[in-house]
Amino acid sequence: MTLQSIPPIHREEQRPLELDRLTARLCDIEIVTGSSGFQLDQQLTIPHALIVLLHGEGVLTRADGACNMCMDTVYVCPPESTFGMTGGTSGEFSAAVIRFHLYQESSRSRKRMQAVRPEGLLPEGEGIYIAPAGRLHALCRSMKEHSCSSDALVRWRAQLDCQELLYELLAAARRQPEDNTRHSLERAKAYMEAHSGEEITIDRLAAIAELSPKYFVDLFKKTYGVSALDHLTHLRIHKAKQLMLRSDLLLREIAHEVGYGDEFYFSRKFRKVVGLSPTAFIKKRRHRIVVYGSASLIGYLLPLGVVPYAAPLHPKWSGYYYDQLGADIPIHLDAYRQNHYKGSNLDKLASAQPELIICPPDLDEWEKDRLADTAAEIYEMPGDGMGWRKKLLAVAALLGEEAEAERWIAAYERKAELARGHIGPLAGRDTVLTLRLLKNQFYVHCSLSMSEVLYDGLGLRSPFADKGAPFDHRITLAELDAIRADHILLLICKESETLEGWSKLQQSPEWLSLQAVRENKVRLITSEPWREYSPIALVRMLDIAQELFSGNRP
Structure with missing residues (x-):
């Protein structure tokens, strides 16, 4: 029986998971290295992947968000998901990316293995700490060294290293210590997210983390790259944006709802963070315009100063818009492989009550029917053969922003002319x-x-x-x-x-x-x-x- 010949996806109905009948096949282990500010663009992993920080500081971005990476910690990326990494600003950065398939004996024959994707088996949260310190680093280095050998027996040792790492990951997840410092911080961070509208003090957060206030302040900033109070402000302003765009609450009611007793203090905080007053923000976003089916359509709205109410966002397939507008777009449609989960996206739009939906020209008829039932108006973007200038002008005419579009096109032409001079x-x-x-x-x-x-x-x-x-x-x-x-x-x-x-x-x-x-x-x-x-x-x-x-x- 050979594992190499088994396809990653097997259509046979999967039997209940039994750990003692489970095996793993290492696909490859890659050591990613870079200097200060290094960035690994978002990529799709077909098999399971484990990420391990080996040296330096870095941020891991997956579909569910970003987290600062810690040493001696394993981060899990499930099959057909995406991840990217950014190195810190202090020195060299390196991380191991371990890709593998999981297999279990077939229910039809014990001589045959079938690929499995056991839901919930591997923890996908903030990461699992592996003790003692240095153990994980040594295991990754050993696996890499063995996998590169010209000796088949030594390469088989890399497969055993992979099995051993998975065992230690599952064992550590089972006995996750309550007194682990990182998880103490996570408890405080989770409390902030759940109670951001209440009065929160550093003393209260430090008590939840079971740390001294001074140590908590220093450790939070070092771990997450932002102070605890700035993180709290970010949570409150983000929630305020959502309330402004999704409710009819008065400004003072929104201020109280997100944790500010003084409406004027809230307005000053909002302007400092967002760059606009709350009133200007609401006025600018008064229309519920939705982008559906392709994140590239956002690129026709931003030149007109329009931020959509809902749009497809994903750290890989629409990474730029995800980073720039993630906090400003109230409803995030699933952009996995652009528009893979059409049904769930249409369900989200049904409750959003959009005024206008902008969509690509190649939708299925059933999608168009669902969209027609959802919005007052549907605009089907012309094909790319029309050229981006005419397409931009057409969208501008629809929104009454023709002058803005003309200015933008003229600015582009000047920019292109200057670029030609530079080369x-x-x-x-x-x-x-x-x-x-x-x-x-x-x-x-x-x-x-x-x-x-x-x-x-x-x-x-x-x-x-x-x-x-x-x-x-x-x-x-x-x-x-x-x-x-x-x-x-x-x-x-x-x-x-x-x-x-x-x-x-x-x-x-x-x-x-x-x-x-x-x-x-x-x-x-x-x-x-x-x-x-x-x-x-x-x-x-x-x-x-x-x-x-x-x-x-x-």
């Missing part, structure tokens, strides 16, 4: 090839947004200028080498199989022998914003491209 003689001379790597296959991948920025905006040339740049056209390494482009922009799909293949490819003689690689002409780009076609994405791409081609890059 100097490259404009009109150098060729740029855009590629995408998915699984183990390279594609010539030139989207509308890439063409708009690189060729129309900056005046660079495509190696396929006479024929028009192809989109998602397969290409071999030999064909790639023969093109002799002056610059290559490579987009690596952020999912586990592709990333594993890319890690191996970078060390291969075939890749290292490419002229573009030898001459350092290959630059990595990310799916976001380079695959999005919207005004906001194009401006962001102009900034990135200017850094890439002007020589002002690290």
Whole structure:
């Protein structure tokens, strides 16, 4: 019986989970390293993944939010979920990413294993501490060293390391100590979130954490990167925004509801945090405009100064909007793989009572019917063939913001002209090839947004200028080498199989022998914003491209 031949997903009905019949298969272990400010973009993991901080400081971002990573702690990412990491500002950063599948004996035959995704078996919260200190670090290093061996017996040892780590994780979760300092802080943090509208003092929070007030203040700031009182203010202002947009409460009632007895003090706090007075915020957000089906549509509203009432948000598939607008959009639609959970998103909108829903043109008929029952007006965005300028003007006409759209387009043209000046003689001379790597296959991948920025905006040339740049056209390494482009922009799909293949490819003689690689002409780009076609994405791409081609890059 071999585990390698078993597919990750098996359609056989899963038998009740029995730990003593469970086994794990290590897929790979990756050591991610970087210097101060290092960032690992959001990526999709198909198998289970464990994240372990090995050195330095960092923040882990998963679909359910972000947390500061602690040493000697395991963080769990379930299958088909996303994660990203950001290093701290003080020195080097490294973390282990361990991917594995779980298997159990088939209910039909003990000679056959089936893949399982046991709900609730692996704790997915803030992380599980593994004692003693240093044990987890040593286990990860051992697993990595064994997995890279040329000896099959030693590589098998890495599989045992993985099993051992899982055992220690489950055992630690079962006996999670109540007096653990991190969990003491979590109790205080949870209390703040549940009672943010009440009077809360540092003495009260320190007592909940069973720490001295001074130690609590210092430890909270060190652990979460923000003071306890600033975190409380953030919770209150966020709740105030929700109440302003979702209720008819008076301003003084909202102030009292979120924990401020003085309406005027609340207004000063709100203006300091948000940059607008409460009255101006409510006026600016008076219309309930919803984006459905594609997060890229948000990129047509922001140039007009419009923040949607509901929109698809996810740290991977709409990371920029998730970071910039997460606290300002009251209703977050699920953006996993853009619009994977359509039914639940439509249910959320049914109770939101939107005035206008903006959606892409390719929805299923049943979705359109549900949307028509939900909102007073539905606007189906034209296809990308119309061009982003005309699309922006069309949305502006719908919202009465034509003048704002014209100003924005003029500002974009000025920005593109300045960017062409910054890259100097490259404009009109150098060729740029855009590629995408998915699984183990390279594609010539030139989207509308890439063409708009690189060729129309900056005046660079495509190696396929006479024929028009192809989109998602397969290409071999030999064909790639023969093109002799002056610059290559490579987009690596952020999912586990592709990333594993890319890690191996970078060390291969075939890749290292490419002229573009030898001459350092290959630059990595990310799916976001380079695959999005919207005004906001194009401006962001102009900034990135200017850094890439002007020589002002690290």
